[in-house]
Amino acid sequence: MLRTHTCGELTISNLGETVTLCGWVQKSRDLGATTFIDVRDRYGLTQLVLNTDNDATLREKAKGLGREFVLKVTGKVIERTSKNAKMITGDIEIAVTDIEILNSSKTPPFIIEDETDGGEELRAKYRYLDLRRNPIRNNLMLRHKMAQEIRKYLDGLDFIEVETPVLIKSTPEGARDFVVPSRMNPGEFYALPQSPQTFKQLLMVSGFDRYFQIVKCFRDEDLRADRQPEFTQIDCELSFITQEDILNIFEGLTRHLFKTVKGIDLVKFPRMQYADAMRLYGSDKPDLRFGMEFVELNGIMKGKNFSIFDNAELIVGINAKGCAEYTRKQLDELTEWLKRPQIGATGLIYCRYGTDGTLKSSVDKFYGEDDLTNLAAALSAEPGDLILILAGQSQKVRKQMNELRLEMGTRLGLRNKNDFAPLWVLDFPLLEWDEETERYHAMHHPFTSPKPEDIAMLDTEPGEVRANAYDLVINGTEIGGGSIRIHDRTLQALMFKHLGFSPEEAQKQFGFLMDAFEYGAPPHGGIAFGFDRLCSIFAGLDSIRDVIAFPKNNSGRDVMIDTPSSISDAQLNELKITTTLPL
């Protein structure tokens, strides 16, 4: 080692020792006879003191040192006169006798500190410098720790980590595959996996019993702030289990992580039917850090000649506790916010419950005091509260009210990043209607089993069929999802039929899996967690970007290494492909 210690470990107990440290110059203060330098490595910061008055060589070297220079310094551990209780090394400093400059540095394009002056694009281009900043490095250390704990927990429960292939077969179903031309098989392509779904099911057929993998997956979709073309999944599958077993095991995993990584003891996770989640929160991933449940108001608000309500399929209200003082301007602003195309509400009705006990609504023309008293009671409103009401087509109005609820939760400070509200959402629909293609798609994937008692409805009311499918939600974000799978060839073929596959298409794409089901497939099920997302929740971040060492931007580009990029004609020729761009 070039060093005897790291920059994060020396304390008063090391007084008098001669030590050698390596690290980067965080800052340097030249006080004439003395120069102070903070030297930094992954482990911490240590203060160096150089008595340059009597040592011309040291003086010369100290003068040339800039920020981010890499040093190897030797000296004696001495006690500081002004201690810094915030740092482990805050009681000591190093009286330097020798400095070696291991490497120099140009002035970095932004400040390498917890708060930096670099814009997003600049930091992306110099990602290797951004990664020097403590917050970002801490996120990646957190991620490492979580991965270690996940493996420890699952290994302890007899799960085996098995690597499934990355070069697999393209399937036209679902989101888009990345493809890889095969040089050895010209004209043919591999695809990168969107998930190891079929492989983990085959491992169950193979009798592996309990499988997991922390694994990269790929999706060539248009990117949003929170999507990356490559992402990491905690992928799990088990045989001979029930849904209840899976919920318990992975609730256990989640609690283990909160306990070991964040020191937080979570109580037993609540569970909610998908249908209830939609009714009470307008979302299949409700944020349960706060209440503000929807109250359906058709019974109270209809039939009073207010045509908007009378014509609405659904009238739904929430109680914004303590917001009665909202001004007209604030309410107008909120209404405009709701009317933006992203949300698409047609308007907002409100009712203030004044601290003086008076009820005042934006539709007083239609509703008398009794009506408003009934309304307030339905929403358990008290003096000081504000009731917000939306109306329209049920599905749309629930979605809009979900947005409004979350917005009010944020405004009221009810969505603290250090609070964690996990929730199991159960009994998802099996199928979902796709407006564009005008047919049903699998809500999870085509391998999800329907509830036995609902199978009969596949022909009559396919949209009503429930699946043995479950999601784990934390703070309004879907963290994981899974299902009990189909393990029977006949039922799997029926599912493919209902998803619009011809028997030939089904055989061509998933024949290997259906064949496998004929050789003693066990009952099985599983779950997959979005690991990036889980890490970002643990790190208290909104985006997954900063829990990924080298993320791509919204165009799928890595601006640091400048990829994707063109490749040579020779390479294209070898692969027997060409690009078809207009000249």
Add this chain to the structure above:
Amino acid sequence: MLRTHTCGELTISNLGETVTLCGWVQKSRDLGATTFIDVRDRYGLTQLVLNTDNDATLREKAKGLGREFVLKVTGKVIERTSKNAKMITGDIEIAVTDIEILNSSKTPPFIIEDETDGGEELRAKYRYLDLRRNPIRNNLMLRHKMAQEIRKYLDGLDFIEVETPVLIKSTPEGARDFVVPSRMNPGEFYALPQSPQTFKQLLMVSGFDRYFQIVKCFRDEDLRADRQPEFTQIDCELSFITQEDILNIFEGLTRHLFKTVKGIDLVKFPRMQYADAMRLYGSDKPDLRFGMEFVELNGIMKGKNFSIFDNAELIVGINAKGCAEYTRKQLDELTEWLKRPQIGATGLIYCRYGTDGTLKSSVDKFYGEDDLTNLAAALSAEPGDLILILAGQSQKVRKQMNELRLEMGTRLGLRNKNDFAPLWVLDFPLLEWDEETERYHAMHHPFTSPKPEDIAMLDTEPGEVRANAYDLVINGTEIGGGSIRIHDRTLQALMFKHLGFSPEEAQKQFGFLMDAFEYGAPPHGGIAFGFDRLCSIFAGLDSIRDVIAFPKNNSGRDVMIDTPSSISDAQLNELKITTTLPL
């Protein structure tokens, strides 16, 4: 859970308990009044006994059971009359009261037992059935255990596992990249990494200090028995270290694995210069499970008018202990074996040291008794030994003698799969001459640092420059390799120049790394282990295939899922590419 216990855990201590097991029918013996069934899962095998005489339902069900049916059985644990001491569950059996058939099975295309009757191709197509066999599943469980122990060891030494991107930039250097067309950036491509080399170096620039990753890498090369288009690396990098530190840490890792996974205590690994390895074994990865070192014989054998030796650049011999009794026919056969084009020797000279003390060579015409006595002494031969000699151009003859030495080692039973002989090979050449392109290539990769004292020779004798590079060899197989890297932009640019890059090419391909070196890059180095290879050595296998769950064949195909395959025109259109196959 559908079961109360696994099929591998019930013992005499469970007598009298009512249990439920799930598993596959391994075999079934109908003895009239009683049927015995062996039921199997990942954890073991348990014997079921069905008294079908008094139970018509049970009798009916038992009759229909074929191999590989999936059962759920309930019954009482009873003591066996004829115990099987080889099995954990060998003292008990289950007196079955209820059987549920969870799934039926067609007759498998080959026998699911340790020794199977299935050919390689059939087993590949039904890989999910082959994976049911104990030896294959055990290999994958071994692999899981090794991965867990690797992570535990490295985590304990403050290494952080960081995921580096899979969609990276194509580089024309070295072996072939797989490329991935970008839909969002038409005409541009990602590449899949051959290794995370540049990213791990950037993580050192970022101050991560100690990085590792167990990671998939990709190489689009023509495949040999032992190559896969996707393979797994244990990839590591450290800052502020010396070569000595790296050797110690990763020798420690290897010993930890042998200890925890195989219960073997290895002594300190020997170390050997690359030059010595070539001289003594004709290989940079000598198998040290046996001696049989080369002895160079120019001094003894030249100048005796035997023109083949007189004209040879190098004459080299080995001592095949105890082989003096080899018949003329055996020696002719060995000569033919050496003359095959794969080896390409022109002939084999031998000298028998008879048990009666006489020396008899195939070139007695040129060499008298004194000469042969000298020869025998040089090779420390004793009565009963056989001296084998090859001559020719040094590099070629060393390669040929390496093959001969390994062959003789195998014939003499000196290469036991349960013996492990690790070795560090040090000080590799920096550059290696490529006949085809008529220029020097980096022997490891262009980021390897030359020995400072050799840098001056870069211009004069580039082939003589040694690198700070090292390989870990076990039993004649390269398990890992690494180097101390260049961390200085000027030296890196010099290296690119010597590798034939123009400054523009170097900047275009590796500009991000050279730029990074200008912002305080620390001295760093690392190593990468071939994880598949390491697993296969631990499992005692010759090929890596059976430590990979779903391997590809020699044409890069997965015959089970039938990939690579053609993709639709719509998909090609979206990607703005087309294939250029002749019609």
